[in-house]
Amino acid sequence: MKPTLSSLSSISAAALLLLGAHAAFAQPVAANQLRDPFFWLGEMNKATLVINSEQGLLDRAMAPRLATGVAKVIAEGSQPGGKRPSSVITFEPLLIKAAGEDVTLLHAGRSSQDMHATFRSAMLRDKLLDLSDQLNVTSTTLVELAARHERTIVPNYTNGVAAQPNSYGHYLLGLSAGLLRDADRIREAYARVDRSPMGTTVLNGTSWPLDRKRMAQYLGFEALVDNAYDAAQISSMDQPVEVASIVTSIALRAGNFVEDVMTQYAQPRPWILLEEGGGNTYVSSAMPQKRNPGLLNDTRSEASTAVTLAMGPVIQTHNITPGMSDPKDVKQNAAMVDSGITTLKRWDRVLKALVISPDRALEELNSDWTASQELADVLMRKYKLPFRDGHHFASEVVAHAKNHNIKPLDFPYAEARRIYAQAMKDSKYGTELPMSEQEFRSTLDPVAIVKDRTTSGGPQPAEMARMLGETRSKLAAQGDWIKTRRAHIRDALARLDKDFDAIAAKDR
Structure with missing residues (x-):
C-alpha cells in the first residue's frame, strides 16, 4: 500500500523544506562545488527518491516528475546568486514551488533532526580529510628537513636551559612523531564521524521501513549510527568536541615549535633564523638593526586562534541537555578546523624558511657544558x-x-x-x-656523543635512517588513506547521481 498525502499529515513544514534542499543538489558535484548543507540536503532528497520509489514507499509513476523538481531546485541553487537554504524549514518552499505539494511525500520517516545531523557529519568528514591532507603536507616538509639535518648537531633544551647535544634531524623527527599521533587521531575520529544518522527521524526511529544502510551507502558513509537516540542527540554533540581536541593538539605542537625557535631569536647570535624577505621577517619601524620574525608571530597567533576556537564546542556542550544545538553550528566548527589547517600551512612556511647554521650551533654547544x-x-x-x-x-x-x-x-x-x-x-x-x-x-665532544648513542630511537645514523624510512612509509600510508576515503565518497555520490538521473530522465 502506497502512502497518501493524508497519511503524511503529521509531516512538519521543516521536514518538507529539507526535501527541497536535497533537491537542489540533484546534479553531479563538480570538483570545485561547495559541499555545504544545501548540497547534502539535495543528496539526501535524491537518495530518498531513488530508494523509496524502488521499495514501494513512493509511487514509481510519480518519481520522475518529483525528480525533475528536485533537480530544478538544485540547479537553480548552483547558479551564481542562487538560493542555497541550509535548513529543512527554509528549503522546502523552493521544492514545493518546483514540484508541487506531492514532493513532500519524500519526507516519509524523516526529520530535521536526522537530516541536519547527517549533513553535519558529512561536512565534518570532509573537513577532517582537509585537515589530514594539510597535516600530511606539513609533516612531510618536517621529515625531509630532518633528513637534511640528520647530522647537524645542535643544543636541545629542557626547562628553557641548554640540556644536551642532539641531531637537529632527530629533534624534528620527535616533532613528527607527535604529528603522526595526530594523524592517528584523525583516522580514529573519522571512523566515528563517518556514520550515517539518516533514517532515525527525531530520536527513536519511525514506523516507515526505511533502508538506512542503502541511504548511508549513497551518501558515502561507511556505517550507521546504530542507536536512533544516539544519532542526533548524543553523537552529533560528541563529534565537534572530539575534533576540537585534535585541532588543539596540532595547534599546541605548532606553538611549542615556534617558541623553541623564538628562544634562539632572542640571542645576539642565533644558530637558527628565518630567511629574510618573502614576508618571513620585517624591519622595525624605529630600530634599523631589528628583523622581526613576522612569520613566526603569525604562526603562533594562528595556533592560539585555533586553540581558542577549539574551546568553543567544549564550553557549548557543557551543562546542556542531550541534542541541543549549541555545539553543532557548522560554520563555527568549520572555522575551528580551518584555523587548524591555516596553522599547519603557516608552520609549513616556517619550516621552509628556516636558516640553520651548523657551525654556530656547534660553537654554542662547545661554549656550554651540555655534554x-x-x-x-x-x-x-x-x-x-x-x-x-x-x-x-x-x-x-x-x-x-x-x-x-x-x-x-x-x-x-x-x-x-x-x-x-x-x-x-x-x-x-x-x-x-x-x-x-x-x-x-x-x-x-658533542658530535661524538650523538654519533655514539646506542639507544633505540636515538640520533645515531643507523637509527635515524630507520626512523626516517618508517616515518616516510607512515606518511605515504596516510596519503593513501586520504585518497581512498575521498574516492569512496566521490564514487558513492556518482552512483547516486547515475541512479537519480535515470529516474529523472523518464520525465522528459
Whole structure:
C-alpha cells in the first residue's frame, strides 16, 4: 500500500523544506562545488527518491516528475546568486514551488533532526580529510628537513636551559612523531564521524521501513549510527568536541615549535633564523638593526586562534541537555578546523624558511657544558663508578669551569684529576681519575656523543635512517588513506547521481 498525502499529515513544514534542499543538489558535484548543507540536503532528497520509489514507499509513476523538481531546485541553487537554504524549514518552499505539494511525500520517516545531523557529519568528514591532507603536507616538509639535518648537531633544551647535544634531524623527527599521533587521531575520529544518522527521524526511529544502510551507502558513509537516540542527540554533540581536541593538539605542537625557535631569536647570535624577505621577517619601524620574525608571530597567533576556537564546542556542550544545538553550528566548527589547517600551512612556511647554521650551533654547544652528563655515563659504563658519584664529579667540573669562564674543550686535564680526587676522597672507588686525557676530551665532544648513542630511537645514523624510512612509509600510508576515503565518497555520490538521473530522465 502506497502512502497518501493524508497519511503524511503529521509531516512538519521543516521536514518538507529539507526535501527541497536535497533537491537542489540533484546534479553531479563538480570538483570545485561547495559541499555545504544545501548540497547534502539535495543528496539526501535524491537518495530518498531513488530508494523509496524502488521499495514501494513512493509511487514509481510519480518519481520522475518529483525528480525533475528536485533537480530544478538544485540547479537553480548552483547558479551564481542562487538560493542555497541550509535548513529543512527554509528549503522546502523552493521544492514545493518546483514540484508541487506531492514532493513532500519524500519526507516519509524523516526529520530535521536526522537530516541536519547527517549533513553535519558529512561536512565534518570532509573537513577532517582537509585537515589530514594539510597535516600530511606539513609533516612531510618536517621529515625531509630532518633528513637534511640528520647530522647537524645542535643544543636541545629542557626547562628553557641548554640540556644536551642532539641531531637537529632527530629533534624534528620527535616533532613528527607527535604529528603522526595526530594523524592517528584523525583516522580514529573519522571512523566515528563517518556514520550515517539518516533514517532515525527525531530520536527513536519511525514506523516507515526505511533502508538506512542503502541511504548511508549513497551518501558515502561507511556505517550507521546504530542507536536512533544516539544519532542526533548524543553523537552529533560528541563529534565537534572530539575534533576540537585534535585541532588543539596540532595547534599546541605548532606553538611549542615556534617558541623553541623564538628562544634562539632572542640571542645576539642565533644558530637558527628565518630567511629574510618573502614576508618571513620585517624591519622595525624605529630600530634599523631589528628583523622581526613576522612569520613566526603569525604562526603562533594562528595556533592560539585555533586553540581558542577549539574551546568553543567544549564550553557549548557543557551543562546542556542531550541534542541541543549549541555545539553543532557548522560554520563555527568549520572555522575551528580551518584555523587548524591555516596553522599547519603557516608552520609549513616556517619550516621552509628556516636558516640553520651548523657551525654556530656547534660553537654554542662547545661554549656550554651540555655534554657533562656523558662524563658520568662513561665513568659508570666503562669503569663501574656509581652514577651519583660520577654525576657529583661532573657537577664539580662544571661549577669550576663556570666560575673561571672555562669552556669544555679548554678544560685542563690536571684540574679534572684534582677535582675527581677531591670528590672521591671518601669513596671506596679510589681517587685517581680512570679516564685518560684523550678519553676525557672525546667524552665532551658533542658530535661524538650523538654519533655514539646506542639507544633505540636515538640520533645515531643507523637509527635515524630507520626512523626516517618508517616515518616516510607512515606518511605515504596516510596519503593513501586520504585518497581512498575521498574516492569512496566521490564514487558513492556518482552512483547516486547515475541512479537519480535515470529516474529523472523518464520525465522528459
